[in-house]
Structures are given as C-alpha cells and as structure tokens.
Amino acid sequence: MSKQALCEFWVASSVKDGGAYRFRLYEDGSLEELQKITMDAPKYLELEGKKMWAVLMSPFAGKDESGIVCVNAETGEQIGEILPTFGRSVCHLAVDGEDVYAANYSTGNFLRLPEQVIQHTGTGPDPDRQTCPHVHGTFLSPDKKYLLVCDLGLDAVFTYTRDLQLVSKAQTPPGAGPRHLCFSKCGNYVYTVNEMGASVTAFRYADGVLTPVQTVSILPGGVPGAGAGSAIKLSPDGTRLYATERVTRTIATLAVNGSDLDLLASTDSHGKEPRDFTLLAGGKFAVSTNQFADVMAIFRIDENGIPVYLHSYDLPAPLCAIEC
Numbered sequence: 398m399s400k401q402a403l404c405e406f407w408v409a410s411s412v413k414d415g416g417a418y419r420f421r422l423y424e425d426g427s428l429e430e431l432q433k434i435t436m437d438a439p440k441y442l443e444l445e446g447k448k449m450w451a452v453l454m455s456p457f458a459g460k461d462e463s464g465i466v467c468v469n470a471e472t473g474e475q476i477g478e479i480l481p482t483f484g485r486s487v488c489h490l491a492v493d494g495e496d497v498y499a500a501n502y503s504t505g506n507f508l509r510l511p512e513q514v515i516q517h518t519g520t521g522p523d524p525d526r527q528t529c530p531h532v533h534g535t536f537l538s539p540d541k542k543y544l545l546v547c548d549l550g551l552d553a554v555f556t557y558t559r560d561l562q563l564v565s566k567a568q569t570p571p572g573a574g575p576r577h578l579c580f581s582k583c584g585n586y587v588y589t590v591n592e593m594g595a596s597v598t599a600f601r602y603a604d605g606v607l608t609p610v611q612t613v614s615i616l617p618g619g620v621p622g623a624g625a626g627s628a629i630k631l632s633p634d635g636t637r638l639y640a641t642e643r644v645t646r647t648i649a650t651l652a653v654n655g656s657d658l659d660l661l662a663s664t665d666s667h668g669k670e671p672r673d674f675t676l677l678a679g680g681k682f683a684v685s686t687n688q689f690a691d692v693m694a695i696f697r698i699d700e701n702g703i704p705v706y707l708h709s710y711d712l713p714a715p716l717c718a719i720e721c
Contacts, residue, residue: 400424403678404720405431407470408686408693409439409451411716417442417449417468418712419721422677426695426707434473436466441717443492447471452487452499453479463487465499465510483514489534489577491544496559498535498544505530507546515561521552522571526593533592534577539584543605549574549592556605567607569598577628582635586656590615590640595624597640597649599656610656615640615649617663628673633680637661637702641671641685648674648685648696650703664704667694675718686715693718 400423408418417439419432439451449470456464456479463482468475484501491498497510506516521527531550538545543564546555552573556564569575574593580586580602587600587607595616600607614621625643631653632639638651638658647663648671666674668687676683676698683704685694693715696704 400427403682406675406677406684406718406720407442407444407449408684408712408718409436409442409716410712411438411440411454411688411714413438415439415713417451420710422682422695426682426697428695428710432473434468434470436468439716440487441489442719443490444470444719444721445492445494448476450490450492450497452482452490454487455485457481461485463499463501465490465497480510482508483512484508491535491537493537493541498537500532500535500546502531502533502549505532505548505550507532507535509561513561515557517548517551517555519551521550521574523574523593526550526574527552527572531574533575536578538605539580545578545587545607547575547578547589549576554578554587554589554600554607556607558605564605565607567600567609569609570594570596570612573598573612576626579629579631579638581653581655582631588629588631588638588653588658590626590629592626593623595622595626595642595644597626597629597638597651597658599653599658601656611658613651613658613660615642615647615651615660615663617645617647619660627671628675630674630676632676632698632702639674639676639683639704641666641674643670643672646671646687648704652702661701662703664696665706667706667709668692672715673717675720677720684718686718688714688716691715
C-alpha cells in the first residue's frame with residue numbers, strides 16, 4: 398500500500414553550492430526529495446504564487462553587499478537580475494504582491510524593492526551586541542496594512558506603513574534583542590522571540606500600535622537567563638507558540654491565550670543551532686532546521702501540542718523552511 402503524501406515544503410541550504418530544496422512529507426513522517434534550485438547561500442525564502450524570493454548574503458563579486466533573487470519555483474529559472482539590499486548581512490524578507498522587503502542585520506537598515514531604504518539609528522544597553530541597530534526581521538500585519546520590523550540592536554519593534562512611513566515604536570525589555578515575531582490568530586496580539594534574552598514578549602496590537610504586556614523565558618524550566626532565541630511560530634488553532642533556543646538546542650512550547658503565556662515543554666531540537674521551526678500539514682508535523690549540525694529534524698505534534706521527534710534528514714546548513 399502506498400503512503401499518503403501530506404504536503405510539500407522548501408528548505409534553504411545556506412552554503413556556497415546550496416540552494417532551495419523541495420521535499421514531500423508523508424503520513425509516517427518520511428521525506429522524499431523532489432527538487433533543488435541552486436543558489437549562493439540563501440538565508441530566507443518566500444513564495445508568491447510561482448515565484449520564489451530568496452535573500453543572499455554576498456552574491457556580488459568583490460562587494461560586501463547582500464542581494465535578493467527571484468526564481469520560478471517550478472523550473473528554477475532566475476527571473477531578472479539579483480538586486481542589491483543596500484546593506485550587509487541580509488537575514489529576512491517579506492513579500493506581498495509587488496512589495497518585497499528585506500532586513501540587513503549588520504548595517505541596521507531595511508529595504509523595500511527596488512531602492513527605498515530606511516536606516517535605523519541608536520544603541521542598546523548591551524556593550525557587545527547593541528552598539529548600533531541590527532534589523533533582524535520584516536513582517537507584514539495580517540491585514541497587510543503595516544510592516545513590522547524587529548531591531549535586535551535597539552530592543553524595539555517598529556511599525557511602518559507599506560510605503561515605509563513610521564507609525565509607532567514599541568520596546569522589549571532592555572537587552573532582550575527582538576529577532577522575529579508572529580501574530581495571534583485573532584490578530585490582536587503580537588509575540589516576539591528575543592534572541593539575547595531567550596524569551597518571548599507578548600504585545601497587545603491595534604492598528605499598527607503595540608503595547609508590551611508580558612515577557613517569559615524560553616529556557617528549559619522557564620528560568621530567566623541569556624541565550625539565543627531564533628524562530629517563533631503559532632499553531633493553526635492559535636493555542637500554542639513554538640520558539641527555538643540555540644544555546645540549549647531546544648524548542649519551547651508555550652500555551653497562549655491572548656497575552657497570557659505559559660511554558661509547557663522544552664524539546665530537544667536534535668541538532669546544533671536550531672534556526673527555524675516550521676509547522677507542516679496543518680500543524681500535525683514540524684521541521685526544525687539545525688544549521689550547524691547539517692540536519693533537519695522531523696517531528697510529529699502530539700495531542701497536547703508538543704513536538705515528538707521522529708527522525709533527522711541530512712542537509713548542509715539548513716536555515717529556514719516554508720510549506721508550499
């Protein structure tokens with residue numbers, strides 16, 4: 398009897414001869430590799446219909462500048478030229494229709510293609526990590542009216558209109574270093590994963606304005622401390638948050654009800670440097686991309702919303718995953 402296919406997903410392999418790999422997930426958790434689109438060390442991927450957008454760390458010969466490329470996801474053919482991000486160490490992107498945004502970590506700025514650039518200024522309290530801005534993520538609001546920008550260097554989440562007019566600025570705890578965010582299912586709350594604080598901050602959200610409410614640790618046992626939070630994702634039913642923590646190499650599962658957060662479990666990511674955690678097949682499965690272990694780990698999500706490890710799949714420096 399043949400196995401039932403549940404979904405397909407892409408993974409960015411962030412090495413020189415890596416690229417975007419497409420996999421099929423089956424009901425027993427097994428994988429089938431379907432396709433590879435070669436790229437020069439892609440960091441993050443986004444799909445827009447048949448188009449796949451990817452941010453590349455340094456694609457231009459002799460230039461210390463990052464780039465954005467678009468390819469046909471079915472054929473792998475490149476669409477147009479690689480465009481500059483007008484910054485260094487690109488690390489995230491958001492796409493909706495003709496609007497493409499990208500975050501530059503080292504230079505503390507972000508871009509709306511083709512060349513509209515916003516430069517942040519200022520410092521944070523950490524003398525090593527926050528001597529300047531570090532933009533780490535760009536995210537569109539559910540209604541697509543606003544762009545939310547996480548700045549690790551400034552302990553802040555900025556809200557802009559889609560044409561990059563500043564609307565508001567909200568702070569996380571000092572030294573927390575917000576990295577990525579997601580919205581609640583109802584759209585009235587925002588949750589940031591804080592890299593340096595190894596924590597999650599819950600905000601109330603209304604028409605582009607965020608108000609911080611609660612911050613909880615994602616370290617095992619919920620003990621506050623330094624760490625390296627990375628990805629944050631919400632379950633399809635809106636009752637569980639998942640946040641990866643790279644120092645302890647764990648996936649934190651939090652119960653969520655509006656702005657109320659409660660750490661339920663910490664699960665071994667089964668690899669070093671879990672950069673991303675992506676739910677698959679309607680939240681029944683998940684993949685953790687363990688960049689420095691060169692493996693991605695596949696999990697089944699149990700009846701309590703906790704990831705249960707199934708197996709690992711070798712892939713050079715897997716960095717992010719997105720379901721097709």
